[in-house]
Amino acid sequence: PSGLPEAELWFGAHRARSSEVVDGRAPEGVDLPDVAYLPYLVKLLAADRPLSLQAHPDAMAAADGYRREEEAGIGRGDATRSFPDPGPKPELLCAVTRFEALCGFRPVPEAREVAGALGVADHILTLLDDREPEAWRHVVGAVLTGDRAADRGRDVHRLVDAARRVLEGQGPAAAGAPGVRSADAAGADLPTAEVQAAEVVCRLAD
Template identity: 50%
Template sequence: MFLLSNGTRAYEWGSRAAIPSFLGRDSDGNPVAELWMGTHPLAPSSVEETVGLLTPLVALAGELPFLLKVLAADKPLSLQVHPDTALAAAGFRDEEAAGIPLGAPERSYKDPRRKPEMAYALTTFDTLVGFRPTAEILRILSAIDTPLTKSLGEDLRARPGFKGIVRLVERMLTDPVAPVEIAEVTDACRILAGRSFDIKRAYQTAVEVAEHFPDDVGVVISLFLNRLTLQPGEVAFLGPGVIHAHLSGMCLEVMASSDNVLRAGLTNKHLDPAGLVRCLDKGMSRVARVTPEQWGFSTEIFSPDVEEFALSVTQCSHADPEGTVLPSSGRRILLCTGGEVTLLNERGESLDLARGDSVYAGPDDGSLRIIGIGEVAQAYEPTRRTRQSSMVDLV
């Protein structure tokens, strides 16, 4: 077992206080968006294998198929999708051949892997995810009396369904929408929301997004997306090809070890509207709430039907004086999300953990257990037997 030293990402949408507080540090006043735990080359973790000397985790563990993050958002993230395996491999190959540096801001494909992901809410967490049904979108548009929404509604009635919605998104991304048209939609949404007339929070969401990106066509596209609120401990799974934009809150993200993102708005980062539409044209992937499986008395396992990752969350107390056993005995990353615990392996070695401390454990550590009062999340490689969590589709 080794304590991890992890990198953070200072994206402008991040919270100034949430992750520093989680790590027990003072804020320097700058936004901290993500804490990465894994072997991805853009922000690889290290371990102190020798006192005073950090060793890259990849040298000890090999490349891990999963990446664990803490994400903290104070304002909306970019409107984005992640590619499937075929698109990721082709996009990575093309950008490598073009000589675009891996860390270049115009780079979309950072690796050749797909990126399914799962979000576990640490606070109330709001996100936009997946397209609403055609009928719902038409109801939303019909109440907004602007030339743009009337035109969008006419096009969708002429070509309903998923493909028709994608074509509308493509139209808005390729034929620039004037800021005055976006402002008209925002003003209409503000009036409707103020009258307590809303359809599944669509109008209020557009108003909230416009506070940060008033001239961005993503304000209009947000009307097309489901708004989902996760309470602490609730989990959502997003397959590749699902359009989404997280809005606010703090969560754990466990995902395939990838950083491939195709963006089309709500950001000052590189945009790739054509890449985003290509992902959408592959057809909708699964968007689902994940119902945990109970493992013992103190552990919930969230294991969607993917081969790259699963997540367990274990609580312990003095009611278990011998300690609470954790699932999995393979390669694992553990994160203390609350309290103070002692982590023990089968060799009798131990580590004391407080909130924000993270650990890599390998097969040689065998079964792990925790003693104390606290909570530990664990990302790990699932087996066929553990891939069993039930999922309720959102769309």
């Protein structure tokens, strides 16, 4: 620890630095497995700002990616390496205080309607094609790795401004334009998908 507030503390058998039992004794009444590596990692999170976007491989993708990078001779400490070990990275979240997480993507037709209502840039909208099975892959790739740096900054500001207008009751989604609605278990109306998305955008921007 740095002595400053920490967003994450890790406990486990991580190759970079494994945790140790301070007094060197095994917990009483627990038979520890006779293995060299226990593939579990406990993370204590206390972040006050949104965490990074993460994509974790399943078992097959992790093993295949690790094998490819080993065969290519990419060092395990190389910053360009994506698979430093062959293990999958599923995660289980146990919240002790209020915690919000986003996981996965909306169906493409619904996402396109929401994106259009929020004024997402046309070059992104054209990639949201429900006839294209890799639509989300193309969208994420364009946003994260495209060469339109100036456009990306402008697109983000435009999206945030549009989201704020929606929440202030000035945007099409808040003004009663056709939108994707849902209901809770009791049948009560929930905010339109556009309003839900606008709330997320504004929280991430603030």
